[in-house]
Amino acid sequence: MTRLDQPKLAGVMGWPISHSLSPRLHGYWLREHRIAGSYVPLPVKPENLEHALRALPRLGFRGVNLTVPHKEKALLFMDNVSDIAKRIGAVNTVFVDERGSLSGTNTDAEGFLKNVRLTADHWDESQPAVVLGAGGAARAVVAALIDSGVPEIRLFNRTRSKAENLASSIAGPIRVYDWSQRADSLSGAGLLVNTTTLGMVNQPPLEISLQALPKTAVVNDLVYAPLETALLTDARTLNLNVVDGLGMLLHQAVPGFAGWFDVQPKVTEELRTFVLAPV
Numbered sequence: 001m002t003r004l005d006q007p008k009l010a011g012v013m014g015w016p017i018s019h020s021l022s023p024r025l026h027g028y029w030l031r032e033h034r035i036a037g038s039y040v041p042l043p044v045k046p047e048n049l050e051h052a053l054r055a056l057p058r059l060g061f062r063g064v065n066l067t068v069p070h071k072e073k074a075l076l077f078m079d080n081v082s083d084i085a086k087r088i089g090a091v092n093t094v095f096v097d098e099r100g101s102l103s104g105t106n107t108d109a110e111g112f113l114k115n116v117r118l119t120a121d122h123w124d125e126s127q128p129a130v131v132l133g134a135g136g137a138a139r140a141v142v143a144a145l146i147d148s149g150v151p152e153i154r155l156f157n158r159t160r161s162k163a164e165n166l167a168s169s170i171a172g173p174i175r176v177y178d179w180s181q182r183a184d185s186l187s188g189a190g191l192l193v194n195t196t197t198l199g200m201v202n203q204p205p206l207e208i209s210l211q212a213l214p215k216t217a218v219v220n221d222l223v224y225a226p227l228e229t230a231l232l233t234d235a236r237t238l239n240l241n242v243v244d245g246l247g248m249l250l251h252q253a254v255p256g257f258a259g260w261f262d263v264q265p266k267v268t269e270e271l272r273t274f275v276l277a278p279v
């Protein structure tokens with residue numbers, strides 16, 4: 001099959017998948033660029049992941065995004081895996097080539113960095129960064145910060161051993177501390193990133209005093225439901241630079257869309273408003 005014979009078809013695999021914002025986001029770009037294509041939600045149970053991925057070429061898909069709980073497991077079922085996906089240990093974007101091979105990459109690190117750089121254009125990357133959490137999102141954020149040349153990453157996680165595993169599997173200037181010390185770690189930091197689920201709807205709040213952060217620091221919460229978390233409200237009260245969690249979701253989607261549909265889409269205010277609007 002040549003590229004031209006491949007239908008303009010992509011989607012997102014997850015379990016559950018009904019809450020994913022990705023179909024709305026890619027649907028917006030398809031309409032904006034008048035592409036006669038589709039981006040569909042694909043509910044795939046964990047035990048069916050390998051079969052579902054292997055079926056993509058035969059179903060005519062150009063690729064998919066992967067979300068919870070498939071990102072880590074999918075590494076095993078790719079024919080090629082990019083270096084960044086190997087470092088993060090997870091695949092979030094899959095490309096199907098004309099021979100039916102699956103190439104997996106991870107665009108979360110790039111999406112995170114683009115979002116913080118564009119939203120907080122005076123972020124001082126020569127200052128230490130503080131990262132809360134040690135799950136999949138934290139791995140992408142830490143890899144991005146190392147690649148951007150941040151001199152020190154102070155990593156905090158409730159389960160300290162997970163932070164230590166992260167630090168030993170991604171080479172870089174990472175220092176692991178106890179979760180209870182998180183508020184003491186903020187002096188001299190240029191950036192604070194929350195990658196935990198704390199502050200999300202139906203989750204406990206993230207408790208941290210931001211008093212010790214320098215006045216020039218940037219605070220980024222990856223939580224986007226709600227968009228305005230208590231962490232961001234506290235940061236605004238202290239006149240700190242604030243970056244919400246939706247931007248990373250939008251920016252990580254750009255390379256997938258560009259690879260599947262041959263158009264470089266843009267992240268705009270209109271897109272944000274559309275994605276956030278009640279369905």
Ligand code: ATR
Pocket residue numbers: 132133134135136137138157158159160162195196197198204
């Ligand atoms: P993701 O892939 O989005 O990063 P994850 O892998 O489930 O999600 O990670 C969730 C993160 O939130 C973890 O760092 C988790 O800490 P543990 O490793 O100790 O589980 C953190 N987290 C979740 N609930 C928490 C809580 N009540 N207090 C502190 N951290 C919490």
